Amino acid sequence: MNCLPSSNPPRDARRSPATWTLPGLLFLLLLGSALLGGCGGHKHTPLPVPPPPSLPPENEKPVATPPSAETGEDEKIEVPAGAKPIFEETGMASWYGAPYHNRRGSNGEVYNMHAMTAAHLTLPLGSIVRVINLKTGHSALVRITDRGPFVVGRIIDLSLAAAKAVDVYSPGIAKVRLEVLQSSVPLETGGRWAVQIGSFTGQKAAAEFAEHLQKRYQTAKVIKFVSPVGDWWVRVRVLDDNRQRATALAQETETTEGSVFLVRLD
DSSP: OOOSOOSSOOGGGGSOGGGOOHHHHHHHHHHHHHHHHHHOSSOOOOOOOOOOOOOOOTTOOOOOOOOOTTTTTTOOOOOOTTOOOSEEEEEEEEEOOGGGTTSBOTTSSBOOTTSSEEEOSSSOTTOEEEEEETTTOOEEEEEEEEOOOOSTTEEEEEOHHHHHHTTOTTTSOEEEEEEEEEOSSOSSSOOOEEEEEEEESSHHHHHHHHHHHHHHOTTSEEEEEEOTTSOEEEEEEOGGGOHHHHHHHHHHOOOSSSEEEEEEOO
């Protein structure tokens, strides 16, 4: 549409005002309204509508903030109220920390010394245990995630956080009572068993002893490995990982270096 004024006005518009009839006046009014509507005069531009906020793709999951490795807040251990112990043991507790921190434990998890965990030689991995300091009365719940302590006369190795909770951190060792409250598998039957021997002061001594055991127990699998603190160990896995065979091997094995421990692997 041409919105410029026409050089030739409509025929009725060229008449003098005195000769305009009522229909002519109505025609001019209608024509003016059409011109104003068509050409728009002053247009009102609508305000821009802001776009909606962008959304992540449907298959994109939000990134979770990991719990602090310094507090062990990922370790919230709970047991049913009034849970009764299914096994009890009394002995000396110790604790282990920095050399093993951030290294993989026996259950496959990375050891976090700030979480409420512990190492035990024979309790099934994942067991929930209440540790009670017999001198101070302080107690805490821990989850068994590792194997140890490989020191004669000790029954449990606590994480740094657990050691602080039950007053073992400062003295280094303390007499405790263990109350096993939960276990996903039976304590007395089943399991995969082995014998661990050490520690040896050097790789050569460990290798020689491992070779001796391999010749003596030809059906067993014998390996040697170095620990995070630099000493060497020998582990013997008997045929079928049988507990009775492993117990017998532990009882009849002697070495001038280190000690012999019966260990549950699972």
